[in-house]
Amino acid sequence: MIRKLLDWAVSNPLIVMILTTGLIIGGGYAFTHVNIEAYPDPTPPIIDVVAQFPGASAGQVERQVTIPLEVALAGMPGLDTTRSQSLFGLAQLRNQFTYATDYWQARQEVLNRLGSVTLPAGVEAGISPASPIGEVLRFTLENPKDPETGKPVYTLNDLQSVEDFIVERELRRVPGVAGVSGVGGTVKRYEIQPDPNRLRHYGIKLEQLEQALDRANANGSGDNLVQGEQTSVVRSLGQFGLGHDPQQLVLGLQDPVEAAKVLRAEEARRCLEIRQVVLATVNNVPVRVDQVVDGGPVLNADGTSRVDDATLASRGVIVGQKTRLGLAAISYPRTGADGKPLTTADGATVWQDEEDVVQGIVLLYKGEKSLPALKGVLAKIDELHASGKLLPGIKIVPYYDRTTLIDRTTVTVHENLVVGMALVTAILIMFLGNVRAAVIAAINIPLALLFAFGVLFLRGKSANLLSIGAVDFGIIVDSTVIIVESVYRGLTHDDAHGLTLAQRITKSAGAVQRSLVYATAVMVCALLPLFTMTGPEGQIFGPMADTYAFAIGGALVLSLTVSPVLCFLILRNVKPKPDNFVVRSIDWLYRVQLQGLLATRWLVAAGFLAAVVATGATAATMGREFMPELEEGGLLVRGTFPVNISFDEVVRHGTEFRRFIQSFSEIRVIPTTVGRPNDGMDTGGYYLLQANLPLRAQEEWPVDKTRGRRRTKKELIADITVGLEERFPGVPWDFSQIIRDNVLEALSGVKGENSIKIYGPDLDVLENTGMEVRDTLNMVAGVQNASVYRNQGQSNLEFYVDRQKCARWNVSAADVQSVIQSAVGGKAVTDMVEGEKTFDVTIRWPERLRADEQAILNIPIPVGNTLRADNQFAMGNTPISGASIGLTSTGNVMKLPSATGSSFNAPSLDFDVPSRRVGDLVTPLGENGLPDPKASFVRPGASTIYREQGDRLIAIKFEVRGRDLASGVAEARSKIEPMIHPPYRAEWSGEFQQMEAAERRLAGMFALSMILIALVIYLAFRSFLDAAVVLANILAMVIGGVWALKFAGLYFNISAAVGFISILGVAVMNGLLLVSTFNGMRAKGIDLRETLLEGTGKLVRPILMTALAAMLGLLPAALSTAMGSECQKPLAVVVVGGMISTILCLNLVPVLYSFYGKRTPPEGAGDFAH
Missing domain, CATH: 1.20.1640.10 (Multidrug efflux transporter AcrB transmembrane domain)
Known part of the structure; x- marks a missing residue:
């Protein structure tokens, strides 16, 4: 053929x-x-499920959300592992499927299962769009400054609204974009802050306030009305603000300051409408929301405001925000008129700080192509700037995108390609x-x-x-x-x-x-x-x-x-x-040395055997790792503070962190985040400080004065680490890269290169064991940055509702729960519709009345009691039922203040009513979990509960530096496994687990490959001896590859294993040609010695030519240190080393053949000769 x-x-x-x-x-x-990606996606199909349960503790989230979801999702076709995290207000479940499972089928199966789950009221589970390598662009929304004051024009509420309802919706229209995760900013809500004394004075219950607000905020329909020849739809309009979007009023304005004034005026108008809602009527006089909120009434009798807009919306009924889950800040180089970064006299960069910004992260679906999607995203951003859909002055400013990484790695590859092809061509010219x-x-x-x-x-x-x-x-x-x-x-x-x-x-x-x-x-x-x-x-x-x-x-x-x-x-x-001079010279030199080797063939065979033994011993002790770290051109720095630290304290540390990082000019921009995104697509509490630091191109790095040269990346990390440890003692700092970090977390469930997972039922035992394991790890040579992902440490203010006390005062436990929720956390009672946007309208007490434990204990609880009023209102025996009751610590009655106001001109009123407070209806819990009046309401609780396959766990992450991964883990395992006793168990996860699994799989397939190669060789020669000599040639090339790794200071990893696989074919082909040539000449009756000398000399040129071509083709990759060379370097080094040992092949095969070559070769065994 x-x-x-x-x-x-x-x-x-x-x-x-x-x-x-x-x-x-x-x-x-x-x-x-063709689409170009920097690195392939190594993860299987992973579907993340996120459910937010605002205000709930980690334990409550686990019981009511996480476990029901785990049960519902269990048993899906192709599901391999389900991991979950339960923390304050959030449950995240990561469902990892087998590699053979189609991503979209897995996604649909998860959606189907979610439809059957029963969760607490208001909690909905959805699929997160995040994928391990799907993060392709990060940006901030630029807030224009007031030219007079220099302060930002718009509020964080405004910016977050723009991102959530405009930017994200527009970017999701770009093919391939799964979503935009917002970090920082605040989510707007309207808050009604009732005054408990005023509620009590007017006899208004919280339930009345909630119902009145909900009923007052709705549109009605009267079907249609036929009027002559026309039909009209009958509507009643009662929504706050008529449902209009105030941002639509300012899109045509040019001045951001004027636009902000319009927005504030519209918000004040909505606050005014809320204040005008009627709660009850006394003697034909309406009692409005205005009269029962903090600060007292500000409306005239006709319902108009007697104060300015700023005062109107500052107290009682305000424009507030949901509880902040995270904050984003950024520092970037200040530029001059020419657009170039400004520097000081000593060359230091001048930085611009933005302490509170809205940041967006663009995410792609799994398997989508980065470059086309990025091109579409950037085009959409330009379109948004030109369309006028953004608030005046707001700009979308990208500070990181995947293009930089792809461009830098592509340049490295192209350089290696061009140089490699040039070298191969030169070799061909030289030999031919x-x-x-x-x-x-x-x-x-x-x-x-x-x-x-x-x-x-x-x-x-x-x-x-x-x-x-x-x-x-x-x-x-x-x-x-x-x-x-x-x-x-x-x-x-x-x-x-x-x-x-x-x-x-x-x-x-x-x-x-x-x-x-x-x-x-x-x-x-x-x-x-x-x-x-x-x-x-x-x-x-x-x-x-x-x-x-x-x-x-x-x-x-x-x-x-x-x-x-x-x-x-x-x-x-x-x-x-x-032949030309080069080939003749090589042929002559080779013949001379081969004659000497044939004369001492036993010594050569012994030397080869010794080399095999030495190489085997070296390979056995050679360090092993899974994969070399791929350079992404950035740093991901993560600091983990104590889990019960306050939000404001970590924000302060974030500012200090950025100030310190500004001293390193290698860093292009300094964005930091505290906490987690509002959509829950990433887990973390206030204790988590992260910075994704894009680095400048290495040729732009300044010369380090202390070293007299540019720092390496490892030296940069070391210098940053020293400074951070000095400024933040006791805080563990982790260094990684964004893609690597996401991939490792996706594969193992832990943010870290390697980890030990300890499984067991009791959180306290897990916590203590984790701390002991961490201390042991720190004593293992080469193990660094060992830290525990704690599940405890979050202090909880827990009020046990004492049912006996509630029964004594005719109060239900639900009443207590409802009041605490509304007064402390805030309870959404209706929605503020603003065009396509929807915001909560919430009842929440003023901060001073819920600021600490004692204030919460003093919250009034309505008692189901009936009192009779005196006759000053001419009400006779009209009962007053369900009023909020005055409070004292002893349960006595107290005199109420007189009730006067612009809309209530009745005589002063004094009620004598029983008084109860939260403190009278709750009891602390003791250490045994039973009510104990002497105990404290402040109790330790879980911060994050980790689970895998239905079992609780604690993870201890660590890194191995200065030694190979395999030996470091082996030593650590020998010390730690005796510490774990049933029913608790330990599992080693991360890169080590992946390495072991990959080595097992490769070993099996390599053995099968060798069997097939041996079979092909035997079929070619019909001789076991010939086949054995050819297979021995493989050992010759393996010797070169192993020692090349050794001298290059590299560990054996999957990349190196692929290099050995790559040279198998060349090794076998060279041996096959040599043995076939010898057999052909012997079949013609040529003397054995002449056969070995002439036959090998005939093949010196093609064998050396192919070997040198293979070697020089990857030599640039083996020597490269540029970004993108890390993963291919071990492979290239093995190939180069194996090809260098081809000289051993040219000597080994003739020497081994000489031991049996006098026999008559099988028929057809020399047909390969040419």
Whole structure:
């Protein structure tokens, strides 16, 4: 079949050239249009479920939200693991499916299950759009400054509203965008702050206030009315603000200050409408909300305000905000008129600080392409700026996007590609001694890559750093080199009188057809582990395996079609001539040293055996890791403060953090966040301070004065760590990168490179055990930054509702719960509709009446009692029922203040009523969980409850530095596992777990690959001895690869394993050609010694040429230190080292063959010779 293809190609050169032109055009189009990603996504389908339960403790969230969701989601098809976190007001469940599961099917299954879950009132579970590598852009909303005061024009409520209802909705229209997660800002709500004394004075219960507000805020419909020939829809309009959006009134304004004034006036008008709501009527006089709120009435008798807008909305009925879950701040270099960053006299950057901003994070769906989506997002941002949909003066300012990472890594890959191709071409010219022949061989490198890109493009796949940069051109063009070298040798050495040029070319190329078949079969078997990889390593190296397969397959087809045609067209006038000086010199040197080695073959064999033993010992003690850390061009810094720290305190520390980081000019911008996003897409409490720090390009880094050179990234991290530990003693600081951090958390459920998970039922025992494990880890050499993800430490103010006390005063437990919720946390009773926006209208007591424990204990509780009024209102025996009761600590009655106001002109009123307070109806709980009047209401509680597969756990994260991961974990495991006793158990997670799993999978597939290769070799020679010699050649290349890793100071990892797999095919092919040549010469009766010398000399050029081409093709990647070279470096080093040991192959195979070569070779065992 191969001979027929060769004959057809040489006979139809025009068709071949047309097809080649089509390949160039189509492949070129694919090359310029295929999507490029920096790194492949190593995670399986993961569907995050988020449910917010505002105000609920971690334990309450676990019991009422997390566990019901876990039960409902259990047993889904393809579900591998469910991990959950329960913390203040939030439940997050991460459902990890198997790699074989389709993402969208998994997502739909989760949605189906969520529909059957019963959760507490007001709690809804939804799917988070986040994916581990889906974060592609971060931005802030620029708040214009008032030119007179220099203060921000708009409130954080305004900015958050713009992001939630305008920016996010518009960006989600971009194909591929899953959502926008907002960090910082405040969510607006209207708050009614009742005065308990005024409520009591007017006999108004909280329930009355809630019902009145809800009923007063609605539109009604009267169906339609026919009037003559027209029909009108009958409506009654009662919504606050008529449901109009105040922001629509200012979009046409040019002055942000004027726009802000309009917004504040509209908010004040809505507060006025709320104050006008009538709660009750006494003697035909209305009692309005205005009269029962903090600060007293501010309305005239006709319902108009007698104060200005600012005063109207400052007390009693205000525009407030929901409880803040997080804060974002940013520092960026201040620029001059020329747009360049300003610096001080000593070269330091001048920074601009924004202490409270609204930040947005654009997230893509899993599997979406970054560059097209980013292009669409940036275009949409420009469109928003030009559309006038944003408030006047507000701008969307990106400060990080994935394009920077992709561009930097792509530059690294392109440089390595160009240099590698140039070196391969130079090697071909040097060995062939003919520029035309070298160009014919080298031209298949770009053609094979274009073929691979074309297939990737047609399949809709993306290229990435590994799939392009780790492909070895020398290995790709092995088939081409064999064909061209055979043809060139045939044209310059063979005496072929009577044959046409086309016949000579097909004869020379056909001479190696059988070797090509077996070499291709061996290459397929060698790459089998790559094609069958699963798990994270399969996701990472799968695209590279595809590209390898397409490129090698394309190169094989090209070598059988294009290369012979080019030889026919270009090598017409090649005259027979001897090898060039370089080849003759190498051949002479090789023959001389081979004669000496054959004379001492027993010593050579012993030396080889010693080298195998030494290499085995070195490999056994070589450090192991999962994958080298991929450089992303940034730093993710995370500080974990005590879990019960206040929000304001961490914000203050965040400001101090930014001030310190400003001293490092390597950092481009300094954004920080405290807490978590408002949508709950990331978990964390107030104790969490994070900074995603984009770095400048390394060539822009300043010279460090103390070192006299630029800092390395490791030195930068070390210097930052020292400064942080001095400024924040006792606070653990973690350093990572945003994609890496997200991926590690997605795979293990823990933010950290490695972790120990301890499973068990009791949170206290887990906490204590975790602390002990952390202390033990800190004593292990090489283990750094060990810290516990604590589940305890959050202080709770817990009021146990004493039912006996409630029964004594005819108060239900629900009454107490409702009052505490409304008075302290705030209770939403209706909605403020503003166009397409909706905000809560909430009842919440003034801060001074709920500021501390004693204030909460003094909250009044309405008592179900009936009193009779005196006759000053001429009401006779009208009962007054359910009034809020005055308070004293002893339960006595107290005199009420007189009730006077603009709308209530009755005589002063004194009620004598029983008084009860929260403190009279609740009891503290003791350590045993039972009521104990002597105990304290302040009790320790859970901060975050972690669960996995239905079991509680605590995680201790750690890093291994200065030693390999495997040995560090092995030592730690030996010390820690004896500390864990049933029913508690420990599991090692993170990179170590992934490494062990990947090594097990690769070991099995590698063994199968070797068995198949051995079978192919045996089928080729029908001799166990020949097969054993060829397989021994693999050991020769492994020796080179292992010692190359050793001398480069690298650990064995999955990237290095892929490198060893890559050189298997080359090692086997070289041995196969040598043994086949020896067998062919021996079959002709040639003496064994002459066979070894002449046969090996004949193959010195093709073997060294292919080996050097493979080595130099990846040499730039092996030496590169630029961003994006980390992952391909171990692979490249192994290939370079293995190819260097090819010189050992050229000596080893003849020496081993000499021990048995006098026997008559099996029939057909020499058909590979050419």
